[in-house]
Amino acid sequence: MSTIEMTLAGFGGQGLLFAGKMMAYAGLIDGKEVSWMPSYGPEMRGGTASCSVVVSDTAIGSPIVTEPDVLIAMNRPSFLKFIDAVKPGGTVIIDSTMVEDRPERTDINFFAVPATDIAEENGLKGLANVILVSKLNKELGIVSDESLKAAVPKCVSLRHQDMLEYNKQALEIGAQQ
Amino acid sequence: MKGNEAMAESAIRAGCRFFFGYPITPQTEVSAYMSKVMPKIGGLFLQAESEVAAINMVYGASSAGARVMTSSSSPGISLKSEGVSYLCGSDLPAVFANVERGGPGLGSIQPSQSDYYQATRGLGHGDFHVLVYAPSTVQETADLIYMAFDKADEYRMPAMLLTDGMIGQMMEPVVLPDPIEKLPEKPWATNGTGMKRVHNISNSLYLDAQKLEDIVVNREKRYDKIRATEQKYEAYRTEDAEIVVVAFGASARISRNAVDAAREEGIKAGLFRPISLWPFPNDALLEIAKSARTFLSVEMNMGQMVDDIRLAIHDTRDVNFFGHTGGVIPQSSEVLACIQKLEAGEHVHMVPFHSRYTGGDQ
Amino acid sequence: MAETEELKVVRPHALTDVPFSYCPGCGHGIVSRALAELIDEMGLEGDTIGVCPVGCSVTMYDFFSCDMVEAAHGRAPAVATGIKRVLPDKFVFSYQGDGDLASIGMAETVHAATRGENITVIFINNAIYGMTGGQMAPTSLPGQVTQTSPYGRDVKVAGYPIRVCELVSQLDGTAFAQRVTVDTPAHVNQMKKAIKKGIEYQQQKLGYSIIEVLSPCSTNWGLDPVGAMKWLRENMIPYYPLGVYKDVKANKEA
Structure with missing residues (x-):
């Protein structure tokens, strides 16, 4: 791997920005170059929230990803908006609880994970984002598993330290998908 | 840390205890961070009623001797330009940041570098300059804002951090500078005579034309010293470069990747990155022009830096241009395509409209 | 031998030896002097920072011995805010005219007041732009002839004058608002x-x-000068009644 460019997108509140931060932090712990860039402005209000994450062995140019190697889509508008931008040979993971569509493209690796349902079944409401990130890392090994685990306490705010254990559970469940 | 947050924290570590803000995208994190931290450290965050009021509060606080800062984005900087002119006219130090967005007018809220002329030519009326620093990483955002406070005090003039929505919003690892221990003395401050000295005056009005000329000429001597000693830049793979890309801030990050890709193809490309936009790093660029064959300016605007490059190299080489504007981000593949054209002996002057709608061709 | 008491007029220490640049008959000199006397009497000179405006008192920094800051047009309350926030224990005043305070600087005025900014504003209302040569001000009276209202201020075109004390007294941050004038010695004492x-x-x-001071601009x-005082009494005071518009202490005591 030299450079992996990721787009994570969904509704505001689904935790896509948080999930992106986890990947970036894990990359940082692995000693890689990383960047994290949110979309901002009116589009963040109630609509689709997305962020770009780049994990690389070399210095990162633009932190804004326009042709991602990886797309995680947690709602239908995000899936429709970004599916065609994914590089041929890229990886697409959707939360199939939220997105019924399937890609017409055949030149990508596609995974449908009912992450929201899985999270609820396991008493981990709101952690579908973490399940998807874990699934992604299982498939592509972008960062080490240890680093991904170690990134959790770095990303969870002080106010939400009680969520640490749930996040770790979500990582484990995601890796089993 | 986000670029904007790193900026705010580093400013605090540089001794800034007064921040006067007004909300505008994409700089709002600076204000938000200040409002969170300042009350806890005995500092002040005050949300002003306008950009105009904010910069004039900065003027008052600076006059009183404090390290003080404000930040905004392009449309707000236009409003602040009045106060910046007064700060310069009264020889008061202050630091302000422009997290640029597309313009003119309300423009867009996406990253841009289209305030280059405004920043480097004249940010307000009158004969004056402000120090302008353009970071290209979150780390450099922290480093340069810290330095900006020192330079502003040293030269008793405003210093601006010219960044953009990309550098401001993105998150990268950053090592923050240590908190400053000792702030410089300011015997000129209007903080009360204590009946121990003649009164200090902060003023930019001189009804006697000759007196004003003397003062402006004297200030220019200070500017000459700055031009001679404060040029900052980074030269990357330029030693043997035939094609030199010139880019600052966000567009320099993108250009660096293109230069690396070109080198892999055996093209002798390099990157010259101005860090101080005023003073512009003329001397180093002129030196590079002795061995380089041609230059390519890459900007997120319509080519506002081209003039400065031409002046720096005394027009001895071609200066080509590639850019995007309005908040559209150039791709390193596009920059690479331009470098390849230059390698083939062609000229490049790509305006964004063409490059966008004809797939990168002229 | 009859003893005669000598009445001495002493220049306040808070004033430099630079003579005022105001026109004969102008009210600025009276107010500036009263302020300087108070700075002396209250022993404040070493702890005072004054902010002067753009207008006839623009060069006030030359007249006062305390530290002085020249503000951009209308921005004196913002500049004073910056100073006072850095130096909360010093005495900070701004001295502004009607164009400066109530037109271009109205936003700064209203917001400094509503923030309860702990500053003292001396507001010279002479119903005209003096320094630029007599244009219509936000406080020019209906029908008042000025250079830019040569047929008299037509309220259908130019709107109505602003009554500043009435306006800022509505704001919770305002501690004290009083309108005074300088047409008689008694009123001068009241102003001080x-x-x-x-x-x-x-x-x-x-x-x-x-402190809003109705002030003549004979030029x-x-x-x-005498006619100007008469005009002030007959035209300005009826439109801008003298009195205390806000006094947080009086309100509490009442």
Whole structure:
């Protein structure tokens, strides 16, 4: 791997920005170059929230990803908006609880994970984002598993330290998908 | 840390205890961070009623001797330009940041570098300059804002951090500078005579034309010293470069990747990155022009830096241009395509409209 | 041998030896002097930072011996805010005319007041732009002839004058607002007392205080000094009634 460019997108509140931060932090712990860039402005209000994450062995140019190697889509508008931008040979993971569509493209690796349902079944409401990130890392090994685990306490705010254990559970469940 | 947050924290570590803000995208994190931290450290965050009021509060606080800062984005900087002119006219130090967005007018809220002329030519009326620093990483955002406070005090003039929505919003690892221990003395401050000295005056009005000329000429001597000693830049793979890309801030990050890709193809490309936009790093660029064959300016605007490059190299080489504007981000593949054209002996002057709608061709 | 008491007029220490640049018959000199006397009497000179405006008092920094800051047009309350926030224990005043305070600087005025900014504002209302040569001001009276209202201020076109004390007294941050004038010695004494109160309220950290002084501009009104005082009495005072519009201490005591 030299450079992996990721787009994570969904509704505001689904935790896509948080999930992106986890990947970036894990990359940082692995000693890689990383960047994290949110979309901002009116589009963040109630609509689709997305962020770009780049994990690389070399210095990162633009932190804004326009042709991602990886797309995680947690709602239908995000899936429709970004599916065609994914590089041929890229990886697409959707939360199939939220997105019924399937890609017409055949030149990508596609995974449908009912992450929201899985999270609820396991008493981990709101952690579908973490399940998807874990699934992604299982498939592509972008960062080490240890680093991904170690990134959790770095990303969870002080106010939400009680969520640490749930996040770790979500990582484990995601890796089993 | 986000670029904007790193900026705010580093400013605090540089001794800034007064921040006067007004909300505008994409700089709002600076204000938000200040409002969170300042009350806890005995500092002040005050949300002003306008950009105009904010910069004039900065003027008052600076006059009183404090390290003080404000930040905004392009449309707000236009409003602040009045106060910046007064700060310069009264020889008061202050630091302000422009997290640029597309313009003119309300423009867009996406990253841009289209305030280059405004920043480097004249940010307000009158004969004056402000120090302008353009970071290209979150780390450099922290480093340069810290330095900006020192330079502003040293030269008793405003210093601006010219960044953009990309550098401001993105998150990268950053090592923050240590908190400053000792702030410089300011015997000129209007903080009360204590009946121990003649009164200090902060003023930019001189009804006697000759007196004003003397003062402006004297200030220019200070500017000459700055031009001679404060040029900052980074030269990357330029030693043997035939094609030199010139880019600052966000567009320099993108250009660096293109230069690396070109080198892999055996093209002798390099990157010259101005860090101080005023003073512009003329001397180093002129030196590079002795061995380089041609230059390519890459900007997120319509080519506002081209003039400065031409002046720096005394027009001895071609200066080509590639850019995007309005908040559209150039791709390193596009920059690479331009470098390849230059390698083939062609000229490049790509305006964004063409490059966008004809797939990168002229 | 009859003893004669010598009446000595002493220049306040808070004034430099630079002579005022105001026109004969102007009210600025009276107010500036009263302020300087108060700075002396209250022992404040070493702890005072004054902010002067753009207008006839623009070079006031040359007249006062305390530290002085020249503000951009209308921005004196913002500049004073910056100073006061850095130096909360010093006495900070701004001195502004009607164009500066109530037109271009109205936003700064209203917001400094509503923030309860602990500064003292001395507001010279002479119903005209003096320094630029007699244009219509936000406080010019209906029908008043000026260079830019040559047929008299037509309220259908130019709108109505602003009554500043009435306006800022509505704001919770305003501690003290009084309108005074300088047409008689008694009124001059009242003016000085009002400014003193404004200073004291600042020392007690009560918030924003404003002393509006109705002041003659014989030059731009086109009247001799005595005629200007008469015009002020007959035209300005009826439109801008004198009195205390806000006094947080009086309200509490009542």
